[in-house]
Amino acid sequence: MDIEKWALEAMIPDKTRLIFEHIEPEYLSDTLGRLKGYAQALVFPISTEEVSSVLRYAYTNHIPVTPRGAGTNLVGSTVPIHGGIILDLSQMNRILEIDRDTFTATVEPGILLQDFQSEVEGEGLFYPPDPGEKASTIGGNISTNAGGMRAVKYGVTRDYVLGLEVVLADGTVLTAGGKQIKDASGLSLKNLLIGSEGTLAVITKCILKLIPKPETSISVLVPFGDLKTGIDTVLTILQADANPTAVEFMERKVVQLGEAFSDVEYPRSDAGSYILLTFDGHKSEVEANIKLVGRLVMSHGALDYIVLTDPERALDIWKVRGALVKAVEAVSEQEPVDIVVPISKISDFVGYIHELEENSGMRMVNFGHAGDGNIHLCVVRGDRNEETWHRELQKNMEHAYAKAYEYGGVTSGEHGIGISKRHYFLRETPKENLLVMNQIKNALDPRHILNDQKSYITGGNQNEEVI
Numbered sequence: 001m002d003i004e005k006w007a008l009e010a011m012i013p014d015k016t017r018l019i020f021e022h023i024e025p026e027y028l029s030d031t032l033g034r035l036k037g038y039a040q041a042l043v044f045p046i047s048t049e050e051v052s053s054v055l056r057y058a059y060t061n062h063i064p065v066t067p068r069g070a071g072t073n074l075v076g077s078t079v080p081i082h083g084g085i086i087l088d089l090s091q092m093n094r095i096l097e098i099d100r101d102t103f104t105a106t107v108e109p110g111i112l113l114q115d116f117q118s119e120v121e122g123e124g125l126f127y128p129p130d131p132g133e134k135a136s137t138i139g140g141n142i143s144t145n146a147g148g149m150r151a152v153k154y155g156v157t158r159d160y161v162l163g164l165e166v167v168l169a170d171g172t173v174l175t176a177g178g179k180q181i182k183d184a185s186g187l188s189l190k191n192l193l194i195g196s197e198g199t200l201a202v203i204t205k206c207i208l209k210l211i212p213k214p215e216t217s218i219s220v221l222v223p224f225g226d227l228k229t230g231i232d233t234v235l236t237i238l239q240a241d242a243n244p245t246a247v248e249f250m251e252r253k254v255v256q257l258g259e260a261f262s263d264v265e266y267p268r269s270d271a272g273s274y275i276l277l278t279f280d281g282h283k284s285e286v287e288a289n290i291k292l293v294g295r296l297v298m299s300h301g302a303l304d305y306i307v308l309t310d311p312e313r314a315l316d317i318w319k320v321r322g323a324l325v326k327a328v329e330a331v332s333e334q335e336p337v338d339i340v341v342p343i344s345k346i347s348d349f350v351g352y353i354h355e356l357e358e359n360s361g362m363r364m365v366n367f368g369h370a371g372d373g374n375i376h377l378c379v380v381r382g383d384r385n386e387e388t389w390h391r392e393l394q395k396n397m398e399h400a401y402a403k404a405y406e407y408g409g410v411t412s413g414e415h416g417i418g419i420s421k422r423h424y425f426l427r428e429t430p431k432e433n434l435l436v437m438n439q440i441k442n443a444l445d446p447r448h449i450l451n452d453q454k455s456y457i458t459g460g461n462q463n464e465e466v467i
């Protein structure tokens with residue numbers, strides 16, 4: 001059915017928060033901008049009540065709704081493929097409370113990660129989840145269970161979400177969890193909603209766990225002659241109980257792209273790969289761990305051990321790491337892959353990708369979170385025409401995903417499935433699992449108005465007769 005303007009205008013009285021014509025293209029896509037959808041309305045709610053009334057209206061009238069944070073996802077999950085309403089949460093961006101007694105913060109979903117992190121750090125507190133894109137929203141981070149650099153020590157977004165307020169597809173407001181640490185009370189709806197990519201409900205309030213801000217944080221850059229020696233050394237570091245916060249690996253060839261993009265030069269251009277580590281905590285503990293890891297890596301074939309004591313230099317080195325996806329993208333269209341394998345299998349998996357690259361002639365560059373097995377492979381299109389690119393990409397990636405699953409891995413470590421990873425995810429996931437996921441979708445959103453046909457959803461709104 002067509003959207004009745006007057007109905008939305010009655011719910012959102014401020015006209016600047018309601019757009020019907022000339023919706024900017026960025027709202028019809030994700031951060032890569034290649035997949036495009038269409039929409040009849042773009043709505044910026046500022047309260048749970050507004051979200052609830054828009055959803056109730058959409059649900060009653062079978063209108064598709066695409067929830068959106070900052071739109072920084074890389075998998076097409078904010079592309080409004082069925083038209084309807086884009087529900088942009090970016091103006092619900094207040095910190096409602098920082099509660100020092102319970103070490104919690106209550107925030108609206110649209111606050112940017114960078115703003116939230118700097119606010120809590122100003123209070124001597126710390127929110128550990130740290131995905132590379134700091135201009136993403138907390139609501140988006142929760143909906144994708146964002147990971148990032150510090151997962152090896154602190155875990156992922158899920159580990160810091162204590163409670164949620166959400167609005168279900170039919171407008172019902174629900175709270176799950178709270179400020180308490182323990183909860184053995186029925187099913188964990190909160191955990192079901194985390195990582196659900198806007199397919200089950202719209203998040204309107206988040207209670208997040210904080211910890212005391214670490215006294216110090218120091219990064220170290222370790223160049224190796226080749227990638228395999230570097231990755232193999234990571235296991236030794238982790239087994240030594242040196243408690244690193246971040247352990248990233250990068251092939252030299254992708255670092256070169258990052259250097260050009262960021263205008264920063266890495267030392268030891270003769271390296272074949274780098275491991276970039278951070279240690280945080282009490283000063284004495286950090287210094288001891290840095291010494292311990294230094295001894296270990298030098299005896300495992302590192303070319304050098306560069307402790308980044310100058311904070312400016314450390315920021316520059318991390319700037320290159322943070323810019324790698326954009327750096328590859330600046331050279332050619334590419335497919336960012338987010339496969340995760342057990343950490344003991346990273347080296348074998350990257351070796352397999354090198355074989356695939358050699359046999360297929362398709363350029364693939366590797367970097368990622370070595371400490372948690374999350375590999376960010378970028379498959380480069382080069383000058384292939386559209387048809388050849390998609391055919392060759394799919395063929396090679398089917399092999400890559402099959403190998404990851406053979407090693408006990410999964411499709412996505414942190415970016416989510418969206419549209420781009422659906423083919424591989426549906427192919428590799430047991431039918432029984434998909435059936436249960438779709439039964440949950442049907443229970444919470446029987447009319448399939450929320451982000452339909454994304455991620456695990458196979459049924460579509462053929463289930464309308466369910467209610």
Ligand SMILES: Cc1cc2nc3c(=O)[nH]c(=O)nc-3n(C[C@H](O)[C@H](O)[C@H](O)COP(=O)(O)OP(=O)(O)OC[C@H]3O[C@@H](n4cnc5c(N)ncnc54)[C@H](O)[C@@H]3O)c2cc1C
Nearest residue numbers: 069070071072073131132137139140143146147198203414
């Ligand atoms: C350069 C770069 C680096 C990145 N590095 C990382 C990284 O290290 N780790 C990582 O995990 N990700 C990374 N990402 C991916 C991206 O930043 C994350 O997926 C992020 O969590 C998305 O947040 P967002 O606010 O942009 O959400 P969006 O992109 O707007 O939305 C993502 C999904 O969440 C849903 N959603 C958003 N808000 C809500 C809400 N309030 N309620 C319900 N559903 C909602 C959307 O429907 C969509 O399905 C990176 C992206 C880029 C461009």
